[in-house]
Amino acid sequence: MLxxxxxxxxxxxxxxxxxxxxxxxxxxxxxxxxxxxQARQYxxxxxxxxxxxxxxxxxxxxxxxxCSGASATGRHGFEQLIAEVGLGHAGAVFSLEASxxxxxxxxxxxxxxxxxxxxxxxVDEEGIYDPTQYNDRLLLxxxxxxxxxxxxxxxxxxxxxxxxxxxxxxxxxxxxxxxVYDPAGEVQFDPDEEVQxxxxxVFDLFETLGTAGAVTRxxxxxxxxxxxxxxxxxxxxxxxxxxxxxxxxxxxLHNPTYAGAYVYGRFQMQRRTSAENTAQRIxxxxxxxEDWTFLHTEAHPGYISWEQFQRNQRRLDDNCTCTAExxxxxxxxxxxxxxxxxxxxxxxxxxxxxxxxxxxxxVYKCDHAYHQFGEPTCQxxxxxxxxxxxxxxxxxxxxxxxxxxxxxTLNHLETQARQIEAQWQRRLERARYEADVARRRLFAxxxxxxxxARSLERDWNDKLATVERLERDALTWPRPTVLQISPTExxxxxxxxxxxxxxxxxxxxxxxxxxxxxxxxxxxxTLTRQDNLIHLGIRWQTNAxxxxxxxxxxxxxxxxxxxIAVIERIRHLADDxxxxxxxxxxxxxxLTTRAGEPYTADKxxxxxxxxxxxTGCPEAPWVCPTGQRADGRxxxxxxxxxxxxxxxxxxxxxxxxxxxxxxxxxxxxxxxxLTPELIAKLRKP
Numbered sequence: 102m103l104x105x106x107x108x109x110x111x112x113x114x115x116x117x118x119x120x121x122x123x124x125x126x127x128x129x130x131x132x133x134x135x136x137x138x139q140a141r142q143y144x145x146x147x148x149x150x151x152x153x154x155x156x157x158x159x160x161x162x163x164x165x166x167x168c169s170g171a172s173a174t175g176r177h178g179f180e181q182l183i184a185e186v187g188l189g190h191a192g193a194v195f196s197l198e199a200s201x202x203x204x205x206x207x208x209x210x211x212x213x214x215x216x217x218x219x220x221x222x223x224v225d226e227e228g229i230y231d232p233t234q235y236n237d238r239l240l241l242x243x244x245x246x247x248x249x250x251x252x253x254x255x256x257x258x259x260x261x262x263x264x265x266x267x268x269x270x271x272x273x274x275x276x277x278x279x280x281v282y283d284p285a286g287e288v289q290f291d292p293d294e295e296v297q298x299x300x301x302x303v304f305d306l307f308e309t310l311g312t313a314g315a316v317t318r319x320x321x322x323x324x325x326x327x328x329x330x331x332x333x334x335x336x337x338x339x340x341x342x343x344x345x346x347x348x349x350x351x352x353x354l355h356n357p358t359y360a361g362a363y364v365y366g367r368f369q370m371q372r373r374t375s376a377e378n379t380a381q382r383i384x385x386x387x388x389x390x391e392d393w394t395f396l397h398t399e400a401h402p403g404y405i406s407w408e409q410f411q412r413n414q415r416r417l418d419d420n421c422t423c424t425a426e427x428x429x430x431x432x433x434x435x436x437x438x439x440x441x442x443x444x445x446x447x448x449x450x451x452x453x454x455x456x457x458x459x460x461x462x463x464v465y466k467c468d469h470a471y472h473q474f475g476e477p478t479c480q481x482x483x484x485x486x487x488x489x490x491x492x493x494x495x496x497x498x499x500x501x502x503x504x505x506x507x508x509x510t511l512n513h514l515e516t517q518a519r520q521i522e523a524q525w526q527r528r529l530e531r532a533r534y535e536a537d538v539a540r541r542r543l544f545a546x547x548x549x550x551x552x553x554a555r556s557l558e559r560d561w562n563d564k565l566a567t568v569e570r571l572e573r574d575a576l577t578w579p580r581p582t583v584l585q586i587s588p589t590e591x592x593x594x595x596x597x598x599x600x601x602x603x604x605x606x607x608x609x610x611x612x613x614x615x616x617x618x619x620x621x622x623x624x625x626x627t628l629t630r631q632d633n634l635i636h637l638g639i640r641w642q643t644n645a646x647x648x649x650x651x652x653x654x655x656x657x658x659x660x661x662x663x664x665i666a667v668i669e670r671i672r673h674l675a676d677d678x679x680x681x682x683x684x685x686x687x688x689x690x691x692l693t694t695r696a697g698e699p700y701t702a703d704k705x706x707x708x709x710x711x712x713x714x715x716t717g718c719p720e721a722p723w724v725c726p727t728g729q730r731a732d733g734r735x736x737x738x739x740x741x742x743x744x745x746x747x748x749x750x751x752x753x754x755x756x757x758x759x760x761x762x763x764x765x766x767x768x769x770x771x772x773x774x775l776t777p778e779l780i781a782k783l784r785k786p
Contacts, residue, residue: 110231111152111193115222118192120149121182124163125170125201132166138197141226145195148224154192160185170204171252179203187215193222193229199241200248209245213238267365270397274365277356278330279404288401295527296328296340302520303327303345303353304405307413311617312420312431313350320345323521326528342528354417355387357396360410361403366394390414432616437463438488439626440616446629446636448479455481463488465628480630483654487635490651491626494639495619496602525575532571536564661695663708671708676717677731680705681765702765720765734763734772743775745785754783 124142126132132139149159164178173179179202185191194216196202203209216223217232223241224230230237266272276288279300283289290297302325306316320327326342327349357364369386390396398407405413420431429441429451437454445452445467455464463484470476539561546554605615627638630653637649667687674683680702687700694704702720709716717731728739740760741748751773755762761774 110222110229114220115192116153116155116158118158118221119185119190120152120154120159121185121191121194122146122149122159122161123165123178123182123194123196123202124161125165125168125176125178127167127169129167142197142201145197145224149193149195152193152224152229158192170200170202172205173203173208179208183212183215186212186219186221189219191219191221193224195224198225198248199244200251203245204249204252206245206249209248210242213241213245264365264394267395270363270395270400272365274363275332277353277358278328280358280401281330290402291330293328293340295524295531296330298520298524298527299325299327300353300359300404302524303350304359304409304413305520307350307354307416308409311416313347313354313417314431316350317345317347325521325524351417354413357390357407357410359404360407361399361401362407362410363397363400364393364395366392429620432613432620434611434613435463436461436488436612437465437484438492438612438615438619439465439484442620442623442625444625444627445479446627446638450479452628454484480628482628482630482635486651486654487626487628487637490637490649491619491623491639492605492615494647494649495622496605498622498641529568529571529575532564532568536561536568539564663695663711667692668708668712668714671705672712672714675709675714679718679720679765680709680716681720682718720770722770730772734774737771737773740773740775743780744783746783759783 122142122145124139124145126135126139143161146159146161150156162178162182164181165176168176168178170176173183182191182194182202186194194202194212199209202212213223213232215221217238220233222229222231230241232238232241263272273282273286276282279291279296280288281291303316306319307313310316310319321344325345327345329341329343331337331339331341353359357367367388369388369392419429421428431441433440435454435456437456440454440463441451443452443465444450448467448470450467450469452465452467453469455466456462457464464481465484465487466481467479468481469479471478539557543554543557543561546557548554622642624640624642624644627640629636629638633653634650635653637651639647639649641647670687670690670692671683674686678686683705684700684702687705693699698704708714718734719725719730722728722736722738725736728736728742735743737748737751741751744751751760752771754760755771755773760779762771764771
């Protein structure tokens with residue numbers, strides 16, 4: 102070894118100050134395993150002593166064990182080193198090599214700048230350097246650059262090997278619950294049947310219900326638990342059963358591993374810093390399938406096929422309504438049958454749903470341009486008639502396949518119900534097994550060892566209590582109705598299912614179910630409002646197109662207006678019929694008002710006055726100046742003058758039946774029918 106004590110770079114001023122020995126290793130594994138490198142760094146204290154520093158001025162800074170040198174953030178030892186050098190307390194900084202101090206050029210040059218200002222030496226295993234001298238400063242800068250480059254070379258080599266294994270599909274990746282590695286490293290189904298069936302049930306329910314929230318509600322309604330297998334060092338392979346949450350359902354549905362695919366690059370690591378905290382925060386962002394680095398389909402057994410996984414992704418994307426893209430959204434509870442699938446025939450945008458004040462009658466409106474640009478509303482139209490026309494076409498399209506659909510639906514419901522019941526049985530079986538294990542553990546302990554036996558006995562009692570609670574819940578849990586029907590009831594259900602319009606209109610069929618059925622056959626419906634018609638373009642899932650025109654609903658004023666046919670009928674009858682007689686004739690012809698009510702004399706009178714229709718047969722005598730109506734009848738006064746008698750005599754003859762009279766209401770005015778023969782017979786001189 103060269104005699105470095107005699108070097109002129111070390112001055113008395115340097116020896117009067119501290120010699121800082123910086124010790125660092127990048128990871129805790131290196132601290133535990135690479136003890137040789139650690140010993141070499143601590144041996145720098147001997148090097149400082151040989152160079153002339155007394156033992157009391159040699160300070161070892163080793164707080165950064167297990168910290169990376171890529172950044173000064175979080176390295177408290179390096180911060181202490183900078184502070185001591187900046188305060189002029191350090192005469193020399195010792196490190197095994199430049200990479201131990203920093204692998205970042207910004208941190209390295211900052212240290213050199215401060216050392217140059219305070220005239221502090223830098224000493225490594227190869228030599229002594231004075232940052233105030235140009236040649237030494239140049240050499241130290243080159244070493245810092247190489248140290249930073251070395252970090253990138255190491256990372257590139259490791260990442261290259263990692264990417265090569267990922268390209269071959271052999272890189273180890275953590276598996277979701279329901280899949281495990283066998284001893285040979287191959288991916289297999291979880292050997293636990295209860296775990297398998299819980300995962301399968303999630304996919305089956307989503308295929309039927311169509312939304313992640315509906316799957317969660319179904320699990321909680323029955324009440325079923327979902328497993329989580331832990332892979333931490335402390336609890337490897339342990340199962341935890343918890344209630345299912347919607348976020349967990351979405352994570353399962355979005356995971357391509359369940360479809361038997363090997364995917365590398367699903368998550369992208371992002372490093373972020375904030376103004377308040379300079380420490381980098383690592384965030385893993387889920388990438389889109391187009392950005393995946395490697396994809397190997399059919400790499401291992403899967404719970405679903407790759408085609409079903411892609412179909413689920415399209416369905417989930419279609420259900421999402423939180424972004425600006427045009428999507429249908431899930432079927433909701435409103436009465437609008439075409440919610441999410443109705444398009445504007447003028448601009449092509451998806452139409453929104455509004456409801457009238459009754460909250461039931463839908464209105465389809467294209468108001469995107471109004472909300473975004475302040476332009477007029479493209480078009481809007483009442484939707485109850487549109488829904489009825491589309492539903493009629495839908496029911497007609499299902500007529501040939503009603504029986505097949507009924508059988509498939511009933512079988513699917515039975516299969517789903519048996520899955521739920523089997524899951525309960527597996528849950529009971531697991532609880533009994535755990536209780537039996539606790540019993541065997543207790544009996545394996547010597548009875549005299551009460552310190553252990555008491556704890557095991559308490560654990561056994563807890564397991565037995567869990568079994569008892571589950572058995573009680575299994576008895577009180579309402580079994581699905583589809584499992585309780587008899588063969589006779591099954592045939593009755595099939596017969597009812599063949600009458601699809603009845604099932605469609607039943608009160609037990611929700612609007613959500615109707616919309617889901619409709620979406621199975623219809624992709625979208627385009628509406629175009631014309632002068633007196635609404636043009637419907639129905640595009641089926643097969644991309645076949647059906648066009649239909651329906652009349653536009655009348656405005657509210659028109660809906661309350663008396664039909665022209667009724668007005669003309671009243672005009673024709675008003676000459677020789679009373680209002681009461683006209684009302685009877687209209688009701689016999691099954692004609693009603695716009696409100697669906699039968700006609701009365703007052704309503705007929707209102708129509709006559711509204712449309713200025715004169716009556717030839719009034720009810721009140723004072724309305725008829727001549728005393729004789731168009732039907733030939735006379736009022737009491739006119740009849741008395743014609744017969745040359747008083748009014749009381751005419752009334753008495755009417756009561757005795759000598760005269761033919763009509764009376765609209767009791768004690769009301771009488772209208773009397775007189776013929777020439779009757780006048781000649783009853784007229785007084």
